[in-house]
Amino acid sequence: MADTEMLYMPDIESNYVREFQARVIKRKKDYIMLDRSAFYPEGGGQPSDTGRVEWEGGSAEVTFVQKKGIVKHIIEGDPQSVPDEVTGFLDWDRRHAHMRMHTAQHLISAVILELYGAHTVGNQLYADRSRIDFDRTRLADEDLERVKVRFDELVDQAIPVSVYEMDRKEMEERVKVGRAQLDLLPSSITRLRVVDIEGYDLCPCAGTHVRNLSELGHLVPLGRESKGAQKERVHFTLEEI
Ligand SMILES: [Zn+2]
Known part of the structure; x- marks a missing residue:
């Protein structure tokens, strides 16, 4: 299983990415896995980002992001209903x-x-x-x-x-x-x-x-x-x- 490319990692400017396109590569009971993400997973004393993923005709709130082997985006609603192509939006103020x-x-x-x-x-x-x-x-x-x-x-x-x-x-x-x-x-x-x-x-x-x-x-x-x-x-x- 491929890892998620963490879009905030390479340099300081990448910390300002607050919107991104991604592909869903895994769907489980309460989370989706993306091929790339700007969401920060909880760690090092810094809380997880929250926000939402959107697609043609729908959206889901991202309530928690966790790195446990893979990076899991916990969402509200049914992960099986999320299509392959999504746009991620961070709660930027937070x-x-x-x-x-x-x-x-x-x-x-x-x-x-x-x-x-x-x-x-x-x-x-x-x-x-x-x-x-x-x-x-x-x-x-x-x-x-x-x-x-x-x-x-x-x-x-x-x-x-x-x-x-x-x-x-x-x-x-x-x-x-x-x-x-x-x-x-x-x-x-x-x-x-x-x-x-x-x-x-x-x-x-x-x-x-x-x-x-x-x-x-x-x-x-x-x-x-x-x-x-x-x-x-x-x-x-x-x-x-
Ligand atoms: Zn630091």
């Missing part, structure tokens, strides 16, 4: 919010590594608020203000963001110490998709991001909390732009 939050997460992780040497160990993004977990650090409320000042300064510089592939070996040499847990990746992975906040941060990631930091707006820290002895959680959102 996806763009995830792109902003995901890029902001990279930037906050890089800033907190720069200012406090803390390593990111997890994150969960939503359209309206997000959180990041850091290892072995304790932050005070004033520290979040310092993070905001640095974050906003970088956003005001309107730094471009790019996405490309890199050899794992090169990545291991170039990534800042503590920025990515490359040792957790299976040794079979020799090429990585890299998100590059140009001149400031490099991190392997398969998610979706914005093309320039100016699309983020300024940071709104929502607070911090200690999760056990070893973990610090930071909550944030972004100013409306």
Whole structure:
């Protein structure tokens, strides 16, 4: 069985594909599989895209997209009634919010590594608020203000963001110490998709991001909390732009 070509993967501009033509190559009880798709499947702390598929004379809501071996587009209604040729439409407001939050997460992780040497160990993004977990650090409320000042300064510089592939070996040499847990990746992975906040941060990631930091707006820290002895959680959102 062929894989689904993920249309948001190759470069930063492909993250802005919100409408696409595709062929249905499999129909099951509650999902369809497409030969190509711009829908992001839940993963890496970023929620699934939603939207719809349309065809001559009909349409179906896409309520969830999941990658489990294959990429499954869960739809409302009967998958058997979906014809071979469809057009996919993302819920763009939701996806763009995830792109902003995901890029902001990279930037906050890089800033907190720069200012406090803390390593990111997890994150969960939503359209309206997000959180990041850091290892072995304790932050005070004033520290979040310092993070905001640095974050906003970088956003005001309107730094471009790019996405490309890199050899794992090169990545291991170039990534800042503590920025990515490359040792957790299976040794079979020799090429990585890299998100590059140009001149400031490099991190392997398969998610979706914005093309320039100016699309983020300024940071709104929502607070911090200690999760056990070893973990610090930071909550944030972004100013409306
Ligand atoms: Zn990312």
